[in-house]
Amino acid sequence: MPDLEKIRDEIDSIDGQIQKLFERRMNLTGEVAEYKIATGKPVFDQDRENKKLECISESASSDFNAKGICEILRQTMSISRIRQYQMLAEHEDDLFSGYIQLEHLPVQEAQVIYQGLEGAYASEAAKKFFGKCVNTAHVGTWEEAIQIVSKKQADYAVLPIENSTAGIVQDIYDLILEYPVYIVGEQILPIEHELLGLPGADISDVRTVFSHPQALAQCKEYLKEHPDWEQRKLLNTAVAARKVADDKDIRQAAIASHSAGELFGLQRLEEKRLSTEKNSTRFIIISNQKYIVKNAEKISICFELPHKSGSLYHALSNLIYNDLNMTKIESRPIRDRNFEYRFFLDFEGNLSEPEVKNALIGIQNEADELYILGNY
Template sequence: MEKQKPKVAIQGIKASFHEEAAFKFFGEDIETIECKSFKQTFDQLQAKEADYVIMAIENSIAGSILPNYSLLMNYNFPVVGEVYLPIQLHLLAYPGVKFEDVKVVISHPIALRQCLDFFDDYPNIQLIEGTDTAACAKRVRDEQLTDTVAVANTLAAKLYGLDVLERRIESNKKNYTRFLILTDHERAEKIKANKASLCFQVSNQVGALAKVLNIFAEADLNMSKIQSMPVLGKRNEYNFYVDVEWNEREQYDKAITQVLKYTQNFNILGEYEKNDTV
């Protein structure tokens, strides 16, 4: 019997950066489920239409994607992995179109912002924001646009048969996005781990957060991320999202036991294998 391909819900369409990240994590033998929003990817997992969700959580230039932290809490699906993807942006044109023909560039607003240094040299070219890098590339192909190009990745160029007019036009060549992989609780049980994503609140007292962070430090855990977000509808109350890494599982287990004494609403969002190579 043929093994079923993993179904991975992505925000955006095929050849988007989410699909590229999914290929990097799972390999290309997967079925991607296109979704219009991050919430829809979680709904697909909840409905068992998808086996996994891959979701951007932070970018090295734009910072944390805060609404996605709320989704982690609201749906409570475990994080089972991470992947870092270099964001490389190219100017893609309908075959035969030359650079001097270009009057308009379309792409996702963040992608356009990341290429402003390049476009500063061409003030006559108009920048127009679209919903998704890959969707803009697809539009250039579908509508056979001869004066409009898209900013997207090489995956989009290949899938939609577009020419690469200019490569690597992003301003910062060390730009990357971190994605989290989530699944249902049954699949999560088989994961070996040396990293965890945690969420908790601390009392609104002097030194309360420092006490928790000191426990991690004394247990020799590396804290690779901390992010705070206000608790909806509650003044002066915050959720803290923290990523910790360890060499010995025992250190981590001991630290968690101690941290529980000083936190409220403590939640382990996921335990997984560190995977931070770009």
């Protein structure tokens, strides 16, 4: 029988050689980076990498070994590029131009826009973030709110971007790329939906329930208990509460906030919770200025990648090798490009930190497009 310990000793010896060769390769990678920085050549040379992998694959002793060595080389070349990006980042500043560092967001006499009516959850989020005395105005749609801020007719807009129960608000992801706006803050708001009806109405009277599609989705388990109720979608939970108040029909109810019920003179028809106990919505604060407050600790970006195997993996490797923690990733289809997607990503960090700069330079070089949506 073979001696296992001797085999393991030989494997350890080979692994030691691999380590020394890897470190030697990284030293040469540094020299390559210095040359490319001096000459302006791009770090990523796809043709060279493909030819190298093809050559290695053809010379391998078996198909299995060919696949294995190609995978090792892909990883090694990816790590080499990341090292080159780190060196390139020391000479690259254009990515972060125009950002304004502040102790606090300028909010005195600021105009804040939200979608819906007074009593909407966005209204509550605005007051919680900016203070109860904030000067707010409401509009009919999210796009209107973004347009007004982009045209500098208001300072900020408060927009829902995801819910802990129902998931992302897809339209917001798409809209924030269409206008020159930037994320400068966020507010997480606990959501406590109530079933609201006219004074004197009873839950047994209800035939139609109005609310925003997200609110209906967040209460879907409760609504399953009432399959005979018709569910009607409106632009906003507060709009739903106002409709019930205006129509004066005891067969109608709204799913909305307690404050919306008080504002429109409605009563609570159901005592138990309509959604999960930990139901919360994350709102983003957008501005037409590239503000970064002191101690900002989250970065949101969007990028588009070449439509080929491994492109997302290699882009995300820039976070791994710079020890950055990704907190969220979403994909959205790219218009007019069938089954191709752009990625929205949140990770912890500040644009002033070297590791963040390294990672973003790397992603920029791997991606077809990179957008920094905000640091907040």
